[in-house]
Amino acid sequence: xxxxxxxxxxxxxxxxxxxxxxxxxxxxxxxxxxxxxxxxxxxxxxxxxxxxxxxxxxxxxxxxxxxxxxxxxxxxxxxxxxxxxxxxxxxxxxxxxxxxxxxxxxxxxxxxxxxxxxxxxxxxxxxxxxxxxxxxxxxxxxxxxxxxxxxxxxxxxxxxxxxxxxxxxxxxxxxxxxxxxxxxxxxxxxxxxxxxxxxxxxxxxxxxxxxxxxxxxxxxxxxxxxxxxx
Numbered sequence: 671x672x673x674x675x676x677x678x679x680x681x682x683x684x685x686x687x688x689x690x691x692x693x694x695x696x697x698x699x700x701x702x703x704x705x706x707x708x709x710x711x712x713x714x715x716x717x718x719x720x721x722x723x724x725x726x727x728x729x730x731x732x733x734x735x736x737x738x739x740x741x742x743x744x745x746x747x748x749x750x751x752x753x754x755x756x757x758x759x760x761x762x763x764x765x766x767x768x769x770x771x772x773x774x775x776x777x778x779x780x781x782x783x784x785x786x787x788x789x790x791x792x793x794x795x796x797x798x799x800x801x802x803x804x805x806x807x808x809x810x811x812x813x814x815x816x817x818x819x820x821x822x823x824x825x826x827x828x829x830x831x832x833x834x835x836x837x838x839x840x841x842x843x844x845x846x847x848x849x850x851x852x853x854x855x856x857x858x859x860x861x862x863x864x865x866x867x868x869x870x871x872x873x874x875x876x877x878x879x880x881x882x883x884x885x886x887x888x889x890x891x892x893x894x895x896x897x898x899x900x
Contacts, residue, residue: 672699673720673788678710678736679749680728684770688723688749691777697785707731711739719744721784726750737762745784756893760870767894786851800848802828804835811835813852817877819844819861829880854895856884864895 675698679685685703692698701719704710706728722744726733734755737746748759751770759767765787766780799812811828820827821841828835845855855861856875860882868876870893873884884892 672697673784674699674701674718675721675723676701676710676713676719676744677703677723678705678707678728678733679723679725680705681725684725684749691774694774695778695781697781707733707736711736714740714742718742720788722746723749726752726755734758734762745787747780747784753890756890760893760896764894767890769890798849802835802837804828804837809835813849813863814865816853816863817866818863818880818882819848819853821859831878854892856882856888856892858885859883867896870896 675692677685677688677700679688682705685705689700689703692700698721701717702710702713704713708730711731724733724736724746726748727750733748733750737743746762746764747766747768748755748764749768749770749772753769756767765784768776768780798814799810800816801808801810803809811830815830817829817831819841820829822836824838824840825836826839826841826844828837841855841859841861845853845861848861852863852865853861854864862875862877862882866877868878870876870884873886873889875882875884875892
């Protein structure tokens with residue numbers, strides 16, 4: 671079954687690109703394409719959709735003003751040429767944030783997240799722990815106990831609430847085996863548990879008493895991933 675989508679963008683070229691991407695993807699059926707928030711709102715008063723591709727800056731009401739009016743909220747993917755709205759996107763719990771111009775590959779990544787949220791509830795449960803070798807012993811760590819993972823030279827350090835475990839590995843190897851729904855690499859030296867982030871200020875995130883830098887190139891994606899993980 672295809673997901674239904676609505677496109678709201680004042681730029682005809684941008685709307686056409688999204689329509690072609692949706693058609694190429696094959697799992698999305700575009701049921702409407704509007705140049706402003708007002709006409710989109712009229713449509714949404716009478717119809718529900720699964721996905722809303724939404725520009726922010728448009729004549730009349732902004733994209734965020736449209737979201738303020740909605741009673742039934744679809745999955746929202748912001749499409750904008752600016753990165754200034756990352757914090758607002760976090761506040762509105764949007765599913766993803768696509769900065770124009772974006773590639774089809776980046777569009778596909780956004781859709782994979784959307785599709786995963788509609789996954790069959792009877793699917794096998796996700797892995798919830800990982801075994802690591804530390805001090806000559808194999809130790810099982812539950813995902814919920816891991817706050818973040820830090821690269822320390824040829825080793826990585828798993829930081830939990832009350833302990834730190836050091837194991838011989840690379841951050842790249844750790845990233846490949848950790849569940850992407852829980853963890854994300856936010857800096858060349860750090861992988862964090864998205865569910866343990868207390869707050870974000872500029873390019874620093876806080877987990878408990880720890881301050882962890884965020885790569886400027888990854889900040890927008892981090893904000894989008896937080897919404898999915900919350």
